[in-house]
Every structure is written in C-alpha cells, then in structure tokens.
Amino acid sequence: MRYDSMKQLIKLAGREKSKVGEIVLAVEAEQEGESPDTIRGQMVISWEVMKQSLEKGVTDDIQSVSGLSGGDGKLFFSRIPKYIGQDISMTVARALGVAEVNAAMGRIVACPTAGSCGIVPAAMTLAQAKLNVKEENIITALFTAAGIGIICSTKASISGAEGGCQAECGVAAAMAAGALTELAGGSPTMIGHSVALCLSNMLGLVCDPVAGLVEVPCVLRNAGGLMQAILAAELALSGIKSRIPVDEVIDAMREVGEALPESLRETALGGLANTPTGNRYRKRVG
Numbered sequence: 001m002r003y004d005s006m007k008q009l010i011k012l013a014g015r016e017k018s019k020v021g022e023i024v025l026a027v028e029a030e031q032e033g034e035s036p037d038t039i040r041g042q043m044v045i046s047w048e049v050m051k052q053s054l055e056k057g058v059t060d061d062i063q064s065v066s067g068l069s070g071g072d073g074k075l076f077f078s079r080i081p082k083y084i085g086q087d088i089s090m091t092v093a094r095a096l097g098v099a100e101v102n103a104a105m106g107r108i109v110a111c112p113t114a115g116s117c118g119i120v121p122a123a124m125t126l127a128q129a130k131l132n133v134k135e136e137n138i139i140t141a142l143f144t145a146a147g148i149g150i151i152c153s154t155k156a157s158i159s160g161a162e163g164g165c166q167a168e169c170g171v172a173a174a175m176a177a178g179a180l181t182e183l184a185g186g187s188p189t190m191i192g193h194s195v196a197l198c199l200s201n202m203l204g205l206v207c208d209p210v211a212g213l214v215e216v217p218c219v220l221r222n223a224g225g226l227m228q229a230i231l232a233a234e235l236a237l238s239g240i241k242s243r244i245p246v247d248e249v250i251d252a253m254r255e256v257g258e259a260l261p262e263s264l265r266e267t268a269l270g271g272l273a274n275t276p277t278g279n280r281y282r283k284r285v286g
C-alpha cells in the first residue's frame with residue numbers, strides 16, 4: 001500500500017474499511033520494515049512527550065531567554081472566558097503553553113514543526129474533554145494527523161522558510177482538523193474536507209518571526225491555528241464540503257508559498273518582524 005495524495009489515502013481507507021490513521025500506520029510499518037505494534041509504540045512515546053509539554057505549558061512559570069514569550073499559556077488557562085466555552089479556552093491555553101515550552105527550549109514533539117508544535121496536542125485534549133475518547137483512539141488519530149502532514153510535506157511544504165506560516169501552523173491546523181474529525185466519528189471523506197477547509201482559511205499566512213526567534217507571532221499563531229482546526233472539523237462534520245478538492249487546496253498552498261516574497265519566508269525582514277517595534281526587539285535581543 002502507498003499514498004501520495006489525500007485522494008489516495010481516503011480511497012485506501014474506504015477500500016480497507018479502516019480509519020485513515022490505521023492506513024497511515026500500516027503504510028509506515030510497511031515502509032519501515034517494522035511491525036505495526038512497534039510503530040504504534042513509537043507514537044505512544046511521542047504522545048507521552050506531548051502530554052508532558054501540555055502539562056508544563058500551563059503550570060510552569062515559563063520564560064524564554066529573549067523575554068519575548070512565556071506565561072501566556074498559564075495566564076489563559078485559569079481565565080473564565082467571555083465568548084468561548086471553558087473547554088475550548090483551556091485548549092487554547094494548552095496550545096499557547098506548548099509553543100512557549102518550545103520557545104523556552106523545553107522538550108516538545110514537532111508536529112509538523114517546532115514552531116507549530118502546540119496545535120495537534122492541544123486539539124487532542126479537546127477531544128478527550130468533549131468526547132471522552134480513549135488513549136488508543138488518540139494514538140490512531142495522531143497517525144491520521146501524521147498522514148496529512150506527510151502529504152502536505154511531499155505535495156507542498158511544511159517549512160516557513162519555503163512556504164510561509166501557512167506551511168507550518170496552517171499544516172498543523174489541517175493535521176489537527178483531520179484528527180478531530182476522525183475522533184468525532186467523521187468519515188475519511190469528511191476528513192479530507194476538514195483539511196481542505198482548514199487550509200483554505202489559512203492560505204497566505206506569512207512567516208515573519210520577530211528578531212528571527214520562534215516566539216512572536218509564533219506562539220499566538222498556535223492558538224489561531226487551533227481555532228481554525230476546531231472550526232474546520234465542525235464544518236466538515238456538519239456535512240459542509242470544500243468546493244475545491246483537498247489535493248488542489250494543498251497544491252494552491254504550494255503555489256502561494258512559492259509566490260511569497262523572501263521577506264515573508266522566515267527571514268525576519270518583513271511583516272511583524274519589520275515593524276518599528278519588531279525592529280526594536282531585534283536590536284534588543286540581537
């Protein structure tokens with residue numbers, strides 16, 4: 001078995017009457033020459049690391065070396081939200097917290113990158129809180145997320161330097177959207193729509209890290225990406241379809257990324273990095 005596109009992955013899941021995550025796991029095991037149990041065990045270890053960073057991000061007093069980030073996850077975690085429910089508010093706090101753990105050089109799982117590491121793990125905690133899903137289903141959903149990330153990385157990019165932040169936080173959000181859709185009982189076709197809807201809403205997002213550090217706006221973009229993932233999953237689960245097929249959306253992301261000027265691809269020469277305040281931060285920490 002192999003897949004090079006979302007269309008092929010969705011077709012395989014339908015043919016095998018399997019979850020998308022199970023197909024991704026089976027293909028990975030085949031390619032690595034390992035047993036599915038071994039590959040699954042590796043994901044269990046990754047999930048354990050994710051859980052540690054989720055906890056740390058909202059309980060520890062985190063501060064990055066530069067002083068540009070830290071403390072927002074913990075602050076948001078204890079807050080009573082005004083417009084969103086408590087569960088989503090705490091999930092947003094966790095996304096911020098994990099990204100802050102990364103900024104402070106703590107241990108995280110890059111998914112797909114370190115800069116966007118908060119979105120997928122935080123989304124998993126929302127599924128646990130709202131749907132009471134079992135750990136084994138979280139592991140399978142992480143394979144679903146991984147499959148989406150693999151396709152985006154081969155068809156387009158998961159690098160801010162190549163494709164802007166749409167390729168990092170955008171892809172992370174798409175991975176989380178697909179995993180959330182699967183965990184809520186969505187079909188493989190719905191997973192495809194969730195990915196397409198999510199990426200469509202994040203197309204064109206630039207990479208403009210202040211002072212060249214993965215802190216501002218990166219930490220907050222994890223919160224934004226998470227909200228887009230939740231929205232896309234809900235849209236897809238309601239039966240709303242992306243009018244543009246998911247693989248074409250991923251191709252469009254590649255095209256948009258290639259069209260971005262160099263100043264907006266992780267060079268810290270444009271966008272927020274090139275604002276008067278962004279430049280002052282650069283001088284201060286540089």
Ligand code: SF4
Binds near residue numbers: 209
């Ligand atoms: S702004 Fe750039 S460095 Fe920061 S998370 Fe997005 S892609 Fe990564």
